[in-house]
Amino acid sequence: MDPRTRPYRSVLYIPGSKPRALDKAKTLPVDAIIFDLEDAVSVDEKVNARATLTQALAEGDFSPRMRIVRINGLDTQWGFDDARAAAAMNCDAVLLPKVSSPDDLDALAEITGDLPIWAMMETPRGMLNAAAIAAHPKLQGMVMGTNDLAKELQTRFRADRMPMMAGLGMCLLAAKAEGLIIVDGVYNAFKDAEGLAVECAQGRDMGFDGKTLIHPAQVDVANVAFAPSDEDLDLSRRQIAAFDEAVATGQAVAVVDGRIVENLHVATARELLAKAEVIEALQAG
Ligand SMILES: CC(C)(COP(=O)(O)OP(=O)(O)OC[C@H]1O[C@@H](n2cnc3c(N)ncnc32)[C@H](O)[C@@H]1OP(=O)(O)O)[C@@H](O)C(=O)NCCC(=O)NCCSC(=O)C[C@H](O)C(=O)O
């Protein structure tokens, strides 16, 4: 599937060190998986996790899920070996943590060659350099690292994520300007489905393609939040029909439910319908 048209509603982190969780992933209705060698793996397990993950990806069928391997930073003792190992793994992309400038991506691309790169956006410098990072030729997607960002900014958790908004907005602008995929950060309270739903709705409304997740219990909430709803689809169909009718009578604008519909709204409506079709096809297997 074309990586740019596939859905990214639910993007689940799985510790690369946990064979049981790696196995479970094959049964979960997630759109993408981040196989983690970084923060989900303890220092003592780092080297073994690389081998466990290499084997799981070689032997396991994770399709149709997108397979992204998150390595340790290249400034750590594991980073370069992780990058070399990821380049040879049966995966679709490699994810670099704490990207602060395009130079970080150059260093990784020297090792991983043509493998698409994703960037964790989670440092203040990364936010300030978001446009230059997004313009890197090997970059396919961005993942918000809101835990690291909160640590660096010394912000406190707020349900409205007000302290995060500048960073989230800058990365969104950068990703959209370059036509990249961009996925929102995790919601740490993995047993709080209600709070997760609120944060997913906020991320969806801002324009994120989906949500990164840490536990299987979060998958359904994200899949619903980031898929077009029945109401969205009904409105899209009515907008297209009304606009076609207006054009047929020489008008450039239609009115649906008291709101104007112009060609740009019709383009959005068509995109929504196309997205729903891709999701349906994916779910049908
Ligand atoms: C949070 C957890 C440690 C909880 O684990 P556990 O206590 O094992 O949960 P459960 O007993 O409820 O698990 C039930 C079953 O589900 C499987 N499981 C659990 N988590 C996952 C998962 N992430 N993927 C796949 N499967 C999972 C268990 O194996 C159980 O299976 P079974 O026994 O067969 O029924 C744990 O969920 C966990 O480790 N989550 C991942 C944490 C993680 O990835 N952290 C790093 C990413 S977050 C981050 O770094 C973001 C960013 O960088 C930032 O800065 O913000």
Ligand SMILES: [Mg+2]
């Ligand atoms: Mg992080």
